[in-house]
Amino acid sequence: MKDFNKFREAWFRGVYQKYFPELYFYLRTFTVNETDIQDIIQDSFLKLLENDRLESVANVRAYLYSCVRNALFNKIGDDRKKERLKIEIERERSGPDTEPLLSKEQLLTLTEEAIDKLPPVCKAIFKMSKIDGLSYKGIAERLNLSIKTVEAQMGIAFRKIREYVAVATFELIHDR
Amino acid sequence: MTDNTPYEALGAYLAGEASKEQTDMLLRWRDSSEENMRLFNEMTAAWGCCYADYATFAKSREKVLKKVISLSRRRRVIRPLIQAAAIIGAVAAGFLAATLISRIGEEKENSQIIAAPVGEITVSTMRGQKSETLLPDGTRIWLNSGTTISYPSGYGTDGREIKLKEGEVYLEVTHSDTAPFRLITNNGFIKVYGTSFDVRDYPEDANMTVTLKEGSIEHFSNSGVALAKLRPGQELTYHKSSGNMLLSECDAENQSVWRFGEMKIEKASFMNMVLVMERWYGVDIKLTGHIPSRSLYWMTIKTELLREMLTLINKITPIDYDIDGKTVNIRVK
Numbered sequence: 001m002k003d004f005n006k007f008r009e010a011w012f013r014g015v016y017q018k019y020f021p022e023l024y025f026y027l028r029t030f031t032v033n034e035t036d037i038q039d040i041i042q043d044s045f046l047k048l049l050e051n052d053r054l055e056s057v058a059n060v061r062a063y064l065y066s067c068v069r070n071a072l073f074n075k076i077g078d079d080r081k082k083e084r085l086k087i088e089i090e091r092e093r094s095g096p097d098t099e100p101l102l103s104k105e106q107l108l109t110l111t112e113e114a115i116d117k118l119p120p121v122c123k124a125i126f127k128m129s130k131i132d133g134l135s136y137k138g139i140a141e142r143l144n145l146s147i148k149t150v151e152a153q154m155g156i157a158f159r160k161i162r163e164y165v166a167v168a169t170f171e172l173i174h175d176r
Numbered sequence: 177m178t179d180n181t182p183y184e185a186l187g188a189y190l191a192g193e194a195s196k197e198q199t200d201m202l203l204r205w206r207d208s209s210e211e212n213m214r215l216f217n218e219m220t221a222a223w224g225c226c227y228a229d230y231a232t233f234a235k236s237r238e239k240v241l242k243k244v245i246s247l248s249r250r251r252r253v254i255r256p257l258i259q260a261a262a263i264i265g266a267v268a269a270g271f272l273a274a275t276l277i278s279r280i281g282e283e284k285e286n287s288q289i290i291a292a293p294v295g296e297i298t299v300s301t302m303r304g305q306k307s308e309t310l311l312p313d314g315t316r317i318w319l320n321s322g323t324t325i326s327y328p329s330g331y332g333t334d335g336r337e338i339k340l341k342e343g344e345v346y347l348e349v350t351h352s353d354t355a356p357f358r359l360i361t362n363n364g365f366i367k368v369y370g371t372s373f374d375v376r377d378y379p380e381d382a383n384m385t386v387t388l389k390e391g392s393i394e395h396f397s398n399s400g401v402a403l404a405k406l407r408p409g410q411e412l413t414y415h416k417s418s419g420n421m422l423l424s425e426c427d428a429e430n431q432s433v434w435r436f437g438e439m440k441i442e443k444a445s446f447m448n449m450v451l452v453m454e455r456w457y458g459v460d461i462k463l464t465g466h467i468p469s470r471s472l473y474w475m476t477i478k479t480e481l482l483r484e485m486l487t488l489i490n491k492i493t494p495i496d497y498d499i500d501g502k503t504v505n506i507r508v509k
Contacts, residue, residue, distance in 0.1 A: 009245065016244070020237050029190065029224035034425060038236050045244045081192040087199060105230070109472060111222040129191045131227055136193045154191060155184030161222060162181070162215065168470075 012049060019064055026065075030072060030081050032133065040071040107165070114164035118157055125150055126157040181205075181215065190223045230443045230474075231427035297331075300324040301343070304458020306434065313350050315357070318435035320344035321455045322378070344376040346432040349391075363414055364397045373406075374432040378455070386412040389428040439477040446493065449473045450506070457482045458502070465508035468493055 020041065027037045044067035048060065073085055115123060121143075128134045128142070136150045143150075185202040188194040194202065206216045301307050303322040310316055312332040319325065323343025331337070336357040338347075349357050351370025359366045361377050363384045371391025377384040386395060388406040395404045395412060404412050404423055411426035430440045439456050441449055446468050450461050456477060471493065477485060482504070486497045494509040 009248075012245070012248075013241075016241055020240070021233075024233060024236065025221060025224040025228065027224075028228055029220055032227070034232060034236060038240050041236075042240045042243055045240070046247060049244070049248050084189060084192055084194070084199075087203070105472070107218070107222055108225045108228060108230075109470065111226040113470075115226060130223070136188075136191065151184055151188055151193070154187035158187045158219060159181070159183040162183070162219060165218070165222065 008049075012045075015048075015060055016045060019061060023064060023068055027068065027072065030076060030085070032131070036075055040068055040075065043071055044068050110165045110168050111161060113168075114161040115157075117164065118160055122153050122157050122160075125153045129154065181212075186216070186219055190220065229425060231430060232425050235427050295329040296326050297329055298324065298326040302458065303455060306437070308435070313352070313355070315350045316348045318346040318432075320346075320376075320434050321458060340375055340377060342377060342379055344374065344378070344434070346372070346374045346435050348372045351391075363416055364395055364403065367394045367396060369393065374428070380451075382415060382417070384414040384416060385431075386414070387426055387428050387431040389432065437478065441473060441475045441477075443472050443474065445469070446471060446473065446508075449475075449489075453477075453482075453485065457485075459499075459504050460502060461504045461506060463506050463508070465495075465506075467508055 023041055023044070024037060027040060031037065044064050047067050048063060051063075069085060069088065073082065076082060076085070115126060118126060125139055125143070128139045129136075134142070136147050136154075139145075140147045140150050182198075182202055182205055185194060185198040185205075188198055189202055206212050299307070299309050299317075299319065301319045301321060301323050305321055307319050308316065309319065311327070313336065315336070317325065317338070320343060323345060324341040325338055325343075325345060326341065327338045328334075332355070336352075336355050337360060338358070339360045341362075345359075347359065347368075349368050349371055357368040357370075359368065359375065361375060361384065363377065366373075366375065366386065369392050371393055372389040373391070373393055374387040374389070375384070376386075386393070386406065388408050388410055390408045392408075393406050394402060395406070395414075396402055404421060406412055406423070409425060409428050411424050411428070411431070413422045413424070415421070427442075430442065433440050439452065441452055444452065447463075450463060453459075454461050459482065473492070475488070480488070482499065486495070486504075486506070489495060490497075496507040496509060498505050
């Protein structure tokens with residue numbers, strides 16, 4: 001590793017500010033454990049810096065993502081999520097990323113507004129899945145519903161969130 | 177127009193519940209058009225960021241950055257540089273301590289101490305004022321604007337008990353194995369084991385919040401039923417009328433910077449921001465016009481005067497305002 005000099009540090013800070021948010025929210029789609037998220041991101045950036053020939057890391061973003069995914073794979077014990085991650089590792093290239101229309105903060109506000117407006121049962125199911133990390137089976141048992149119903153309600157939740165966000169995005173864009 | 181988006185498969189995929197067929201179908205759908213790809217990415221992002229708390233995010237961002245930089249530096253930086261940094265640090269700390277002491281000196285005059293006949297001591301601050309009190313056992317209490325607390329005159333000798341009647345306090349409780357400390361609020365009491373924490377319970381707020389910076393505390397109902405135990409960096413929100421509680425991660429330092437003469441507003445709606453300003457400046461704010469419901473505000477108030485803050489807000493959200501003694505009229509344009 002080269003000296004961690006001023007220039008290298010400045011370069012690193014730029015890279016960090018640029019990629020931290022997306023890595024953070026990407027990780028949050030798999031886990032809500034803040035310590036795990038911090039550890040994984042920290043190790044990934046350290047790996048990037050320890051790379052002897054930094055210049056040869058052509059695509060920093062792809063490099064970071066691959067570090068994050070590998071670390072995540074070792075960390076999560078949940079087979080269902082591992083399966084999902086495997087697919088994403090396999091499809092590394094996954095086509096060009098489309099530019100998002102909203103900032104993460106706007107999306108966060110809108111999503112939470114949308115969740116708030118969901119019918120009660122639908123909302124409860126969504127929260128149990130997202131916040132408590134319960135499996136469909138676990139939710140079904142708790143609420144005395146069938147797994148099919150849980151699945152259907154999750155579908156409804158996503159459809160409603162999508163519709164709400166789409167309408168609000170349209171309004172936000174045309175407000176300006 | 178019919179929406180043929182496979183929402184059920186999408187939900188199952190993100191929740192980690194999708195079957196092989198569902199996943200294959202979903203990914204085929206995703207890759208079949210740019211619009212589908214966008215929707216997929218947006219929903220994945222929404223799943224990732226919902227219930228994310230901005231303060232937690234910002235805290236993690238800074239913490240990891242510091243750690244990575246210090247780990248990278250430690251491996252190669254030469255000693256003298258570290259020593260130089262230590263000296264600068266010590267000088268800066270000395271300066272900070274000096275300003276703090278002088279400020280605490282000023283603020284003492286803001287509070288009124290009334291000795292009631294029953295042997296109860298009451299300390300209160302007016303709206304727009306803050307103060308700090310030191311108790312016989314070395315416990316420190318900061319009182320935010322519009323706050324009243326009381327404690328028995330025998331405090332420290334026969335038990336340690338403080339009542340928060342209304343408002344917000346930050347406490348640094350001296351550790352003692354023999355004398356447990358209790359903070360009694362209108363919504364149950366908090367048992368303390370030597371710690372720093374913040375409690376906010378204004379009558380006009382729907383919630384009481386308890387934020388723990390370090391140590392360990394436990395919240396009990398009035399009748400003594402244990403309700404929740406907090407770890408450092410957690411916040412307990414207690415909905416007063418229903419008794420519902422929510423335990424969440426938070427930036428405990430931010431919650432209590434008011435004691436250093438700063439006020440941080442994070443991810444607040446327009447209404448919440450106005451409520452905070454009312455307390456901070458000790459004024460009544462009357463709102464008219466179309467109040468923005470979807471915007472969120474971040475700001476830090478240090479030494480800014482009320483008029484400066486209003487000018488600042490006007491730059492973000494256009495408003496008309498006039499100040500009439502203790503009343504401020506704001507009309508959102």
